[in-house]
Amino acid sequence: MTRRRGLTSPLALSVLATLSEGPMHPYEIARLLRHRGKDQSIKIRYGSLYTVVQNLEKRGLVATAGTARAGRRPERTVYRLTDDGQEELEDRLRELVGRPVKEYPAFEAALSLAGVLPPDEIIGLLADRVRLLDVELAGARAALRELIAEQRLPRIFLIESEYAVAMKQAEADWVRGLIEELADGTLEGVDHWRTWHRTGEFPAEWMERGWAKTDRAMHPESEVDEPG
Amino acid sequence: MTRRRGLTSPLALSVLATLSEGPMHPYEIARLLRHRGKDQSIKIRYGSLYTVVQNLEKRGLVATAGTARAGRRPERTVYRLTDDGQEELEDRLRELVGRPVKEYPAFEAALSLAGVLPPDEIIGLLADRVRLLDVELAGARAALRELIAEQRLPRIFLIESEYAVAMKQAEADWVRGLIEELADGTLEGVDHWRTWHRTGEFPAEWMERGWAKTDRAMHPESEVDEPG
DNA sequence: CGTTCTATATTCGGCTACGAATATGACGGA
DNA sequence: TCCGTCATATTCGTAGCCGAATATAGAACG
Secondary structure, three states: OOOOOOOOOHHHHHHHHHHOOOOEOHHHHHHHHHHOOHHHOOOOOHHHHHHHHHHHHHOOOEEEEEEEOOOOOOOEEEEEEOHHHHHHHHHHHHHHHHOOOOOOOHHHHHHHHHHHOOHHHHHHHHHHHHHHHHHHHHHHHHHHHHHHHOOOOOHHHHHHHHHHHHHHHHHHHHHHHHHHHHHOOOOOOHHHHHHHHHHOOOOHHHHOOHHHHHHHHOOOOOOOEOOO | OOOOOOOOOHHHHHHHHHHOOOOEOHHHHHHHHHHOOHHHOOOOOHHHHHHHHHHHHHOOOEEEEEEEOOOOOOOEEEEEEOHHHHHHHHHHHHHHHHOOOOOOOHHHHHHHHHHHOOHHHHHHHHHHHHHHHHHHHHHHHHHHHHHHHOOOOOHHHHHHHHHHHHHHHHHHHHHHHHHHHHHOOOOOOHHHHHHHHHHOOOOHHHHOOHHHHHHHHOOOOOOOEOOO
């Protein structure tokens, strides 16, 4: 009945993973992860790191292996992975690889609120986005090529970057498609959206539909006492 | 010189966006967003909602429009969007639509640490993932069809879901490709990864490469005082 | 050998997120 | 009418996240 709550952050996982290579102190963990470019896929904040390690210690997933000092620099606490920690690490990794978790990308949120701006402005913004995505893609691909060709780093160490590139490419492609549908009016509703912004009035044609009615019903004009 | 820090959460943005339709109290905002299915693209937590609204008030982006009560139920504070709030809303939306922001999906983190498990187990887990993604995709597509055909909801109100579906599809496709490359050994390094897990020894062939050397150098065996 | 810059190593305080608790009204059935 | 349950509406405490500050050592430069 050991409680398995919390400590689910990617940072916590990366700490366990790194310690599975041998005892280390927190700063060293961060340095290694950075050196390997893992900070591109995992958000590493020094402020968080030390708290996370302490919490992992509380749960018995890591333990202090001793303290060391070089010269008169501040004392470093060296941690090691416990058996429980190794088990947790593997369990969480299995979970994370084996099943998708619901996430909330900022762009999805933005799309869901895009109605606030008029469609023609949105088209321009989406075009900006595509341009920037293309630049990022070119950069990321060049970096990958460099690491593989010059540094002779096996591709297997770079799958997470290849994944990121693939997703970025998919997004760019999808946005390009959306821009087209918006521009040529293929996408059902854009015309009404446009006139709605021009006139400020909710399209009469939509009023009739069921979803519009229940939507209105959600927002009763309630009597309000003016403040002050 | 008004400081424009913080309050960048999607939830805050959705509050502003919803209030741009008229004054409301926090619970009503949440209800509307839920009714419209926006809670699929934006994480809505009641605990957070009230804090967010208060902070928005502090920054002058929303203001209390009065208080209302129905019967003897707890008093509700009704908020309205200020002019500053409307401006902020549009600015942030432009930013969010127009430029990609770096994000850290859990799966990317998992991939970057996947070396902890042996490759053949990873292949199995990836297969699980693909299966689950396919199920989710079927469900999401069915839901979209239902809303468009039965409810006669214009597609424009559903772009965020279409985006989510497209991204999920892209991920499923990419993972399928990865599984193949892992299974048939096309991906450079899998063989060494496999023997490394079997023997516990870092492959000699890799030792020679520059990246492996600097990696070792990152982790000096430091003298450690045993504790207790 | 002073100065400045960067790398090392960690602490601290404030803010944010969010689960859980609270309190009331409305509705439906036995 | 009494009771259970659902919807309404909000507060509170805690746990975690993270920017910024702190302090020291070595390296580079003139």
